[in-house]
Amino acid sequence: MAKPDSPRTIQAVEINLNIINFLHEHERARITEIANELEWTKGTIHCHLATLLENEYVVRDGEHYKLGLRYLELGESVKERLGVYDVVTDELDDLAEECDELVQFATEEHGRAVYLYKKGGERAVQTASSVGKREYLHCISLGKAILAYYPRERVEEIIDEYGLPGYTDQTITNREELFDQLETIRERGYAFDDEEKIEGLRCVAAPVKASKDEVLGAVSISGPSSRMTGERYREELPDKVTRSANVIEINTKFS
Amino acid sequence: MAKPDSPRTIQAVEINLNIINFLHEHERARITEIANELEWTKGTIHCHLATLLENEYVVRDGEHYKLGLRYLELGESVKERLGVYDVVTDELDDLAEECDELVQFATEEHGRAVYLYKKGGERAVQTASSVGKREYLHCISLGKAILAYYPRERVEEIIDEYGLPGYTDQTITNREELFDQLETIRERGYAFDDEEKIEGLRCVAAPVKASKDEVLGAVSISGPSSRMTGERYREELPDKVTRSANVIEINTKFS
DNA sequence: GTGATTGTTTGGAAGATGCAAACAATTTTG
C-alpha cells in the first residue's frame, strides 16, 4: 500500500535529531517549548532528553536544556578529519587583509555548499553566512568553482535533487547554460558570481584541488558591485584568489 | 521486578549515539565493522545510518561512513554559547608565549573537567589532552581551582559519582583532605598540582569567575617538575596564571 | 569459478515507544 520505503528510517532517531536541531537553533529551551514546537507529547520529549543527558550529549541548566560540550569535541574531530582547516584559516586571514574584502572557504556536502570559514577585511561586506551555513551550488561562485570539476552525472544528480532556483534575474536557471558556464570555468580556472544570488554583490572563486579532478573546496572573494569593477574584478582579484587556492593546495599536500 | 527505571531511556537513541561515538573514534567505518563492535545486526546499523544520512548528520564515502559537517556547525554553536572562547584563545596564546610552558583552559560539565583549549610554548611538555578531553576534577589543578568555588553539596555529589581514584601517591584520595585543600585554594586564589595526576608534572591553575561564586572555568600552566621549582613554581607562575584568569574575566564581561 | 565476503532488503514477532492521564511542584492570576 504505502511505497516500500527502503531505506527504512527510524522514527525515534529522527525525533532525537530534531531535538538536537532545535537546541542548536534556540541555544536553550525547556521541555514544553520543544514538545509544542516539534509536536510530540511532553512525556516523549522528556524521555528523549533523559537519554541525551545520560549520555552527556546535553546539559541541564535549571529548567532549560542546552547542547553539551561533546558537540565541540565532535566538531573538532570533523575539523581534523578535513585536514585543511588550519591551512585555510591562515591563508584566508592573509587574503582578507590583502584584498580588504570578504573572503570565504566552502566545500560541498550532500549536494550543497557548506561554509567552513570566513574573514572580513575592514571595509568588507557583512553577510549572514558563517560556519556551517548551507547554500545551493549553482548560484554562488564558490559552488560553481566546485561543480566545474565534478563529473557531469554528479552535477545532474545535484540539479535533480535541488533544481535551479532563481534569486535575481542573473541567476542561472537553465541546465545547459549552467553546463556551458562550468566548461568556461574549467578552462579559465576560476568562477564569477555577478549578482546571481544577491543584488549588488559580486564574487570570484577558485577551486582547491586535491588531485587532477578531486576538489576539496573553493576560496572566494566577495564585495559590492561598485567596488568590483573593471580590471580589479576581471583580473586582479581572480589572480589573487587563484593564488590563495594554490597556496592551500600545496600546504595541504605537505601536512 | 526490575527496578522502576525512570527516567526511562530510549534504546534506539542510545544505539544511534553509540554509532556517532564510534565514528568519532574511528574517523571512518563500514557497516559490518560498526555492527560487530557494537553488537547489533548489520540490518539494524544499516537503518540507523540511513536515518543519519537522510538528515545529513553523516556522510558516505564509498563503503565508509564519516561524521558530517553538521557537527562542525553544532560545535561552533556550542562555542558561541560559551561566550568566552575567543577571549580564552587570545589570552592563552599570550600566556603560552610568556611562560614557554603548556597552558590550558577547561570547564566543568557533568562532574568532570573538559579541556577547551591548549597552547604549548616552544619547549612545553606534550600531553595527550586536547579539545573535548575529559578528566576527573580532584587530581588536576584546573579541577581543584573550579571545585574550590562550588558549594559543598555539589562537590559531594561529584565525589559520590566518580569517587577519588588515585593516579600517583600524591593524588588526593581522602574526602576531608580534599575539602581542606579546596579551602586553602579559595583563600589563596589559585591551585597547585604537585605530580598528583602524572609523575614528574607540576601545574598551577586559577579560576575564571563570572560572579562572586559562579565559575566559568580555569586556566592552568603545566611543566616538568624539574623546571617547576622554587620561586617560579610558588610565586611567579601563580601570579601569571591569576593575571590571565583576570584578563579573561574582564574581557568576558565586556563582550 | 567457487566460497566467502560485502551491503541491502524483506517479513514478522516481540517489545520498545509514544500517548494519555494523573502526579507533585511551581508560578501566575485574580
Place this chain on the structure above:
DNA sequence: CAAAATTGTTTGCATCTTCCAAACAATCAC
C-alpha cells in the same frame, strides 16, 4: 492568599516501531 494554570515527572497500556533472522545481489578472494 487561595485558586487556577503552568510546569516537569511518572505511570500503565495499546500499538506501532524496531530489531532480528534470513535471503538477496554484488563484490571480492583465491
